Amino acid sequence: MACSAASNTSFRSGLPKRITTISQAKKMTTSIQALAYHHPSEPPQWHTLPMPAIAPHDLFIEIEALGVNPIDYKLRHNLKTPKPRPKILGWDAAGTVVAKGNAVSRFQCGERVFYAGHLHRDGCYASHQLVDERLVAHAPKQLSAEHCAVIPLTGITAWEALFYRLGIREQEEKQQQLLIIGAGGGVGSMAIQLAKQVAGLDVTATVSHAKARQWCHQLGADICLDHEQDLVTQYHDMGLTAPDYILCCANTDTYFDTMATLVASEGAICALVDTQQAHDLQTLKAKSARFVWEFMFTHPIHSPTSWRHHDILQSLSQLLDSQSIISSWQQTVGPLSPDAITQAHAQLITTHTVGKIALTAR
Numbered sequence: 472m473a474c475s476a477a478s479n480t481s482f483r484s485g486l487p488k489r490i491t492t493i494s495q496a497k498k499m500t501t502s503i504q505a506l507a508y509h510h511p512s513e514p515p516q517w518h519t520l521p522m523p524a525i526a527p528h529d530l531f532i533e534i535e536a537l538g539v540n541p542i543d544y545k546l547r548h549n550l551k552t553p554k555p556r557p558k559i560l561g562w563d564a565a566g567t568v569v570a571k572g573n574a575v576s577r578f579q580c581g582e583r584v585f586y587a588g589h590l591h592r593d594g595c596y597a598s599h600q601l602v603d604e605r606l607v608a609h610a611p612k613q614l615s616a617e618h619c620a621v622i623p624l625t626g627i628t629a630w631e632a633l634f635y636r637l638g639i640r641e642q643e644e645k646q647q648q649l650l651i652i653g654a655g656g657g658v659g660s661m662a663i664q665l666a667k668q669v670a671g672l673d674v675t676a677t678v679s680h681a682k683a684r685q686w687c688h689q690l691g692a693d694i695c696l697d698h699e700q701d702l703v704t705q706y707h708d709m710g711l712t713a714p715d716y717i718l719c720c721a722n723t724d725t726y727f728d729t730m731a732t733l734v735a736s737e738g739a740i741c742a743l744v745d746t747q748q749a750h751d752l753q754t755l756k757a758k759s760a761r762f763v764w765e766f767m768f769t770h771p772i773h774s775p776t777s778w779r780h781h782d783i784l785q786s787l788s789q790l791l792d793s794q795s796i797i798s799s800w801q802q803t804v805g806p807l808s809p810d811a812i813t814q815a816h817a818q819l820i821t822t823h824t825v826g827k828i829a830l831t832a833r
Contacts, residue, residue, distance in 0.1 A: 500522055500531075500533075500569065500598075500599060501521075501522055502519050502520060502521055502522060503519070503520045503521075503522060503523075503597055503598055503599045503600075504517060504518075504519060504520075504597065504598040505517070505518050505519075505520055505557070505559045505593070505596060505597035505598070506518075506559070506596040506597065506807055506808070506809065506812060507557030507558055507559045507560075507596065508547055508550060508557060508558045508560065509557055509558075510550065511547050511548050511549070511550040514809040514810075514812075514813055515560075515596065515809050515812055516557070516809065517809075518557050522599075523593075523601055525570060525571070525572050525601060526572050526601070526603075527572040527573055527574035527575075528572055528574050528575060528603050528604050528605060529571065529572040529575070529601045529602065529603060529604070530568050530570075530571050530572075530575060530578055530584065530601070530602050530603075530604050530607055531568070531569055531570035531571065531599060531600075531601055532564070532566040532567065532568055532569065532584060532586075532599060532600050532601075532602060532607075533566050533567050533569045533598065533599055533832075534564050534565075534566040534595055534597060534598060534599060534600055534832040535565055535566045535567065535616040535620075535831070535832050536564065536565050536566075536615075536616035536617040536619070536620035536803075536829055536830065536831050536832060537561055537563055537564045537565075537595045537596065537620050537807065537829065537830055537832065538563030538564070538620045538621035538622075538623075538624070538657075538827050538828065538829050538830075539561070539563070539812070539815040539816065539819060539827075539828050539829075539830070540562065540563060540624050540625070540657065540819070541819050542562065542624075543560045543561060543562070543594075543816065543819075544816040544819060544820060546558075546560060547560060547816070559593040559594045559595075559596055559597055560594045560596050561594035561595035561596040561597075562587045562588050562590070562594055562595065562623075562624050563587055563595065563620055563621060563622075563623050563624045563625075563827075564585065564586060564588070564595035564600065564620050564623075565583070565584070565585040565610050565616045565617075565619035565620040566583075566584065566585075566600075566616070566832070567581060567582070567583055567584070568580050568581065568582050568584055569599070571604070572604075575604050576604070577604060577781075578604055578607065578609075582609060583609065583610040583612075583616075583619075584607045584608065584609060584610055585607070585608060585610040585611075585619045585620060585622060585623055585784065585788075586602050586606050586607040586608065586623050586780075586784065587606065587623035587624040587627055587767065587780070588600070588602050588606055588771075589602070589603065589606060589768070589771045589772075590768040590771070590772065591772065596807060596812065598832060598833070603771075603775070604781070605775075605776065605777065605778050605780065605781050606771055606780045606781065607781060607784070608781050608783075608784030608785045608787075608788055609785065609788060610788060611788045611791040611792045612792055613791070613792050613794075614791060614798055616831070617800055617803050617829040617831065618798035618800045618829075619798070620829050621657065621798060621799055621800045621826075621827035621828070621829050622661070622784075622787060622791070622798060622799065622827075623784060623787075624657070624767055625656075625657035625658045625660070625661050625799065625827065626661045626783070626784070626787045627767050627780055627783050627784065627787075628658050628661075628743065628765060628767045629658050629659075629661035629662040629665055629718075630661075630665060630783045630786070630787070631765055631767065631770075631783070632658070632662065632718050632741045632743070632765040633649075633662060633665055633666060633669075633670065633716075633718070634669075634670075635765075636739075636741045636763045636764070636765045637716045637718070637739045637741050637763070638739065639666075639670050639672070639716060640670070641669050641670055646673070647672055647673070647715045647716070648672065648673050648675065648711075648712050648713070648714045648715050648716070648735070649662075649666050649672045649673070649674050649675070649714060649715070649716045649717075649718065650675045650677070650714035650716070650717045650718070650733065651663060651666075651674065651675070651676050651677065651692075651717075651718045651720065652677045652698055652702075652717065652718070652719045652720060652721045652726050652730070653677060653678075653698065653719065653720035653721030653822075654676035654677060654678060654683070654687050654692065654695075654720065655676075655678045655679075655680075655682075655683030655684075655686055655687055655824075655825050655826075656720060656822075656824060656825070656826070656827075657799055657826065657827045658718075658720045658743065659676065659687070659718075659720045660686070660687075660690060660799035660826050660827070661796075661799060662718055662720070663676060663687060663690040663691055663692050664690050664691060664795075664796040664797070665796070667690075667691040668691070668790065668795045668796055669790075672716075673693050673712075674691065674692045674693050674694075675692070675693065675694040675695075675696060675711065675714065676692035676694070676695050676696070677695070677696045677697065677698035677702065677721075678695055678696075678697065678698065679697065679698060679699050679823065680823060682825050683823075683825050686801075686825050686826060690797075694709075694711070698721065698726070701729075702726075702729050702733065703729060703732050703733060706733060712735075713733060713734065713735035713736075713738070714733060714734060714735060714738065715734075715735045715738045715739075716738060716739050716740075716741075717730050717733065717734055717738070717739070717740045717741070718741050718743075719740065719741070719742045719743065719744070720743055720744075721744065721822075722744055723742040723743075723744045723745070723746045724746050724747055724748045724750075727742075727746075727750045728750075728754070731754040731755055731760075734755070734758060734760045735758070735760075736758045736759065736760070737758065737759050737760065738758065738760045738761075739760065739761040739762075739763065740755075740760065740761065740762045740763070741763050741764070741765050742762070742763075742764060742765070743764075743765055743766075798827075799826040799827040800826060800827055800829055801824075801825055801826030801827060801828065802826075802828055802829070803828075803829045803830060803831065804818075804828055804829075804830055805830060805831070806830065806831045806832070806833050807830050807831065807832055807833065811830055812830070815828045815830065
């Protein structure tokens, strides 16, 4: 389980971290400070937890910044009470590798990384975290920790939705149309850019307020519509071409019938948000249209030895460093604390957040 000497720098200090073995890491870090939940209706509390055992493919990462996502507050609301072990949420982070398992092959100590992680392991509301190297990538060299930390979960989601679920091919689908419903948030922000810069699609984005409209146009959306008004009527009145692909980042129940009406013949619809209602898929049969789900944690859960998320994040890192796309960061609400997390969750719950919210680890 030896860890080679650091050769790169951390986000924060600019100085190399000279940790060479697991035992040295343990001497420096014998415990983890984590912000965790016991009860869904109570704010998180600080806990001191023992340093966990490092598995062969694990990276032990000192977290420098993290992002928040709707899944954070949704899982908090679903906590069973009482919770015997505090639940550490958070699946978006950037930091520095300080130790690694003996089977790690692609990372060295001191390297800057970013990742979303695994739903069934402790999250990133903490000082340190264990993450399988196959879910991690080298962070963009040109971005701060906060700008890196907000990318992974939504970036992977957008990439999988476009290129795996909808089946869009890179730079082979020019002149085809993509509709993104609820495009101003984290996933939509990444999907607009990937659809334009990687696939060359014409992108119509829907938003609910002026700030989101301006943001989506900045990211490259060709047309912005108001999804609080009837989208079918707007498509008709503007003479828009039926979308070959639809990515719904908003409430699936609200827009299912609209999507079934709008989607082009032999088109495809991808949704992210759980349904609470039954929907008639027969409405898609006459068009031979597809309906698919995207859930970012599917691959880590069911294909744990796959490097897919590593590969996607490396591609995103290269696109960010080349300035082909930009970070979806919009604000930092402060260092990690019960008050800052509560504030960030409250903003997400409004569903009017533009881009992504970050926190520093300390």
